[in-house]
Amino acid sequence: MPDLSDATRGRLLFGGDYNPEQWPEATWHEDVRLMKDAGVNSVTLGVFSWSKLEPEPGAREFGWLDTLMDLMHDNGIDVVLATPTSSPPPWMGRLHPDTLPVTEDGRTEWWGGRQHFSHSSATYRRYAAAITEDLAARYGGHPSLTMWHINNEYCTLDHGDEAAAAFRRWLREKYGTLDALNEAWGTAFWSQGYDTWDGILPPRLPHYMRNPAQMLDFRRFTSDMLLECYAAERDIVRRHTPHLPVTSNFMPLWFGQDAWRWAGEEDVVSVDLYPDPRDPLGAQSGALVQDMTRSQARGPWMLMEQAAGPVNWRGVNHPKPRGLNRLWSLQAVARGADAVCYFQWRQSRQGAEKFHSGMVSHAGEEGRTFQEVKRLGAELARIAPEVTGRPITADIAVLHDWHSWWAGAQDGRLSSRVDYPDVLRAWHRALWQAHLTTDFAHPEHDLTSYRVVVVPQLYALTDAAVDNLLGHVRQGGTLVCG
CATH class of the missing domain: 3.20.20.80 (Glycosidases)
Incomplete structure (x- = not known):
């Protein structure tokens, strides 16, 4: 390419x-x-x-x-x-x-x-x-x-409406059945269970807090x-x-x-x-x-x-x-x-x-x-x-994941004063001020080239990401978690 x-x-x-x-x-x-x-x-x-x-x-x-x-x-x-x-x-x-x-x-x-x-x-x-x-x-x-x-x-x-129809198609491909969607979204809470795909909408303005999984x-x-x-x-x-x-x-x-x-x-x-x-x-x-x-x-x-x-x-x-x-x-x-x-x-x-x-x-x-x-x-x-074309090498990685950010930026969380970008900047700033060259990485990326891996805040992690971080430590790497 x-x-x-x-x-x-x-x-x-x-x-x-x-x-x-x-x-x-x-x-x-x-x-x-x-x-x-x-x-x-x-x-x-x-x-x-x-x-x-x-x-x-x-x-x-x-x-x-x-x-x-x-x-x-x-x-x-x-x-x-x-x-x-x-x-x-x-x-x-x-x-x-x-x-x-x-x-x-x-x-x-x-x-x-x-x-x-x-x-x-x-x-x-x-x-x-x-x-x-x-x-x-x-x-x-x-x-x-x-x-x-x-x-x-x-x-x-x-x-x-057209986005709503596309959202339903996307959800059907992801979950396959309404039962699986209802389980994943926790719709037993607040009587939100869906009996038909046509009942699902993009998150529109509600009376009170919206379903975080939706x-x-x-x-x-x-x-x-x-x-x-x-x-x-x-x-x-x-x-x-x-x-x-x-x-x-x-x-x-x-x-x-x-x-x-x-x-x-x-x-x-x-x-x-x-x-x-x-x-x-x-x-x-x-x-x-x-x-x-x-x-x-x-x-x-x-x-x-x-x-x-x-x-x-x-x-x-x-x-x-x-x-x-x-x-x-x-x-x-x-x-x-x-x-x-x-x-x-x-x-x-x-x-x-x-x-x-x-x-x-x-x-x-x-x-x-x-x-x-x-x-x-x-x-x-x-x-x-x-x-031009010169490689930049680093042996420190800061982990960042958009899905975790999205999941953590919901109403009804522990503290609205915890702002994910501010936390990420603070950890990166400490490395920057120490003149340490830093990469960013996804939690599921290959981390073997890094001596230190920093986790500022990951609210949601996949099983593959957890296994990856444990494997990094078992192989002698240092994991620093917020």
């Missing part, structure tokens, strides 16, 4: 999301000049361009993207081409309300933002497959194309449905370009995806990372995500997004002090990243993220942000031969 080295070709990838559809064509040539000046060698195109590519159902407007793909190639800049399926056009929700997700209290999430799609909608999946197929057929042979980026930051929840299975189901969406598009582009790697970007320590399972379905593991520049432990927060992403990738990984300056979604969005962008970028490289990229190239002048920084800020090329980006690009090009 292809991997990140097929895209880097001995370089550190440097660049980021490029959204030229927001700008007149005259700006594109100015962008290319600045990219070359900054040492940018890779851009991601098309992430949020579905309405531009398909302005009405079945229409295809590829001319602008043809121009950009050629422009990038002519200037020696590689393209990571995204499928635009994270943000469906308004016409889809208007014509096909079944494609819109529904919240737990029955409200429809409308278009006008992004990620407004139902992962279980057959209509959405059909349109997503069609635009992906046409993109892959048109650009699969383009010389600028080095990687595929599927969707963006999968995070949709859906409690609607909540856990719904989390598992949601992760699996989103993974099905990813895999469907991945398989389409792989059929056209089996030699090119495929990725989709994780959010850091995101609650909604079993990223261990997802990582096994990706050629390149990538993550978006936005520590708060005012947080005195921002570097440790970044290090945790970097260590986890490297462990999921089992080798080099891709920093798909970071901010060159302030973001736009915190209560107060502070700029990065001088030098912090360089420091955190080099920290990612030191922890195994072979790609350092940003959201986004040029700061938007309109829309919800017009105050989110870009590599080229509103101040332009003379501004501090671009000048720092330019210096970083030169530095990354200089060190690339020494660091």
